[in-house]
Amino acid sequence: MNLCINNKCHKPQNSDNNTFCSNCGSELLIAGKYRVLNQISQDGYSRTYEAQEIADSQSKPHKILQVFSITDSGEIELLQKIVTALQIIDHPGITQITTDSYFTYLPRNSTSPLHCLIIDKISGITLDEYMYKQDYHPVDEYLVLKWLKESVNILQLLHQQSILHLRINPQNILLKDDGNLALVDIIAVNRTKSSDGIAYSPYIPPEQFNNSPIPQSDLFALGMTFAYLLTGKEATKDPDAYQSDETKLKWQSFVPNMNKVSQLPILLDSMMAHAPIQRPQNCQVVLDSLDSFAKSQISSPHAETIISQPPKSQNSxxxxxxxxxxxxxxxxxxxxxxxxxxxxxxxxxxxxxxxxxxxxxxxxxxxxxxxxxxxxxxxxxxxxxxxxxxxxxxxxxxxxxxxxxxxxxxxxxxxxxxxxxxxxxxxxxxxxxxxxxxxxxxxxxxxxxxxxxxxxxxxxxxxxxxxxxxxxxxxxxxxxxxxxxxxxxxxxxxxxxxxxxxxxxxxxx
Structure with a gap:
């Protein structure tokens, strides 16, 4: 299969032998060397594809191609700034972006180019796939703490470059083959433009729905994701589990064998607070809390977690x-x-x-x-x-x-x-x-x-x-x-x- 990426093409499927789309006439060889294999996802402003470089295609790993349908000069400038900022970050949990990762593509009979980003595909499974494969069995608290710290460290690197992810959820956190995590689908152009273009998701906090995302918006989504790992209750399928119950959210009652003195539920609750003022102010606050957990933990990963003081994030x-x-x-x-x-x-x-x-x-x-x-x-x-x-x-x-x-x-x-x-x-x-x-x-x-x-x-x-x-x-x-x-x-x-x-x-x- 060979796909056309023209956003106005109604029949994008083409045979492998085609050089130009049989329907709209747009070129199928992207940037002169990539063929698009299949579409992974789509939202109101972008589409994500799996692609492959034609040279030595048998040995070349697959790529991820993001195509942005944007025409506003401010949105284009924002995309270019994010791409430039991502080039500075060197972390195994974020796909490396180079100077030639970003380019434009002009479909046939179009005056507005599409803005494209080609990156390496990270090998692994999403956390949502991981939960499905283990029949939604709750993840051990020790492993959740490890993964949460990895995720916050990655997120902190993005925030330090003034990049908000704004789409953190179990589908966009990847468990790599080496057992570590990676954040994917980072480019968030146009996700702050209008609430009309944002589909409802329990992982999106109130202020983001109303065009006012802040760094704590990502912490909200991360808290929801890791509460899902602890409970096995996915927010879109079990929304009642995340409703308020007097002084705390109900999800805690679905956590099996949670250490009675553990402060992890308190930390996640604060991250999921509806009001940004009640959430940790930045990633470092969360990391400090997690470090305090580690210092207080008995050496055995399955022993009870003893906390001598509440996490620093509780400075509400x-x-x-x-x-x-x-x-x-x-x-x-x-x-x-x-x-x-x-x-x-x-x-x-x-x-x-x-x-x-x-x-x-x-x-x-x-x-x-x-x-x-x-x-x-x-x-x-x-x-x-x-x-x-x-x-x-x-x-x-x-x-x-x-x-x-x-x-x-x-x-x-x-x-x-x-x-x-x-x-x-x-x-x-x-x-x-x-x-x-x-x-x-x-x-x-x-x-x-x-x-x-x-x-x-x-x-x-x-x-x-x-x-x-x-x-x-x-x-x-x-x-x-x-x-x-x-x-x-x-x-x-x-x-x-x-x-x-x-x-x-x-x-x-």
Whole structure:
């Protein structure tokens, strides 16, 4: 069999003697020396083939040919950067790429070339094939630890070159003939372009579905893969095994003979956390945890694993504390800075428009809108920055926060709250809470509580402001507003951490 790689050819099968495709006329000899034997896989943006060099074909090992159907200049540049970066990596778990591995191929009657990558085929079986051959019997914990460390070491080399795999699963981890592992299907061009082009897979984390992959996305997929090895329960066939059960995932109950003191399930659970903030921050954190396992392990591979301390990856409390501090600072900075700028801009607008249209009330209301727009924009940007720092990228957060504050600005003037400055926090607690709820309702558990949380935060802020205003005198009274905003940030920040992420969050616009 001799295949045509033209992505528009409807009959790619050709006889071995053909030089050109009998259907579309495209050349069958790729790069002047490779014939395509069969197709291995396909997704929305690329196809993978098995090929062979025609010179001395009997002794030449088979090759893997990846063909990318991309036309966007940014995607092409990304592919070329990944290929260049992979040339630097020299590891037996990653197929070596040379300068002539990448080339383009122009099908017949086409103006857009296909981008091709030819690499050596690694001899071995996938972990999925391995599990099938042993009738899905759970893999021994000692072997899982060995393989997990190998995989993370390989993944760390990719991440150090700013390469995300984004397709880790049991089909893309290979058990080589020498007993070691290799990662395959590394080129991830266009896997971040649109969630519409990503088929559902339990190995893909929430943020990747929504166009915001990060290094922890690969750790999620790796955790799912190795939980499968421990249980024999494949996530696509037994999804119920990976549902949450109170404080842990149910999959642990399917692990036979798991050492009661083993920290491996805790580590894998953290890697599979829905929220990136709850996962290990990088590969080194996972490797440090695995090293602590090894140091605590009794010499016999079948003896119980004794852990003197929890793995370092369980620093989620520190991560959550940093999120809370940054959230409070972002709220204070956003509202204060935005409020000062907005107050000046709003006053100018209310004065100029009021004079122009000869309607003071309308001018003042428009000034309130400008005040709200400015405050909401700065606050939304600051809060989005905190999300971004923690791995969240929430689409339209800035827009809806700005909109909420703008409506609050208009309502605040219309109902006279700005005549009584102490009431200012109550309105945004309602309006901003509702506007952000419209965004979060499909993505966090009990999202309706976010409205009440904002109202509660606003009420507490006013209470703190009232109390501290009577204590602080003179120029120090300004700090009563800061303390009020701190209370508002504390309530909303803690509440956001407590609301467990249930569905993927969206990308910031």
């Amino acid at each position: 409390k520190l991560v959550k504390l940093l999120f809370l501090i940054n959230w409070i600072l972002a709220t204070i900075t956003g509202v204060t800075l935005g409020g000062v700028i907005g107050l000046i801009a709003g006053w100018c607008v209310s004065f100029l428009l009021g004079a122009a249209i000869r309607n003071v009330s309308t001018g003042i209301i428009l000034g309130g809108v400008v005040f709200g727009l400015t405050t909401g924009l700065v606050t939304g940007i600051m809060q989005s920055w905190v999300f971004w720092q923690c791995g969240y990228k929430i689409k339209y957060w800035i827009l809806l926060t700005t909109l909420g504050f703008a409506i609050e600005g208009a309502l605040g003037i219309a109902i006279g709250n700005y005549n009584y400055g102490e009431k200012i926090m109550i309105v945004p607690g309602i309006v901003v809470g509702i506007s952000q709820f419209l965004l979060l309702k499909n993505h966090i558990n009990y999202s309706f509580l976010w409205i009440f949380i904002n109202i509660l935060g606003g009420g507490l802020a006013i209470l703190v402001h009232w109390q501290m205003r009577d204590i602080l005198i003179g120029k120090y009274q300004f700090f009563s507003y800061i303390l009020g905003l701190m209370a508002f940030g504390l309530v909303t920040g803690i509440s956001f951490i407590k609301l467990q992420i249930d569905k993927p969050l969206l990308e910031v616009s």
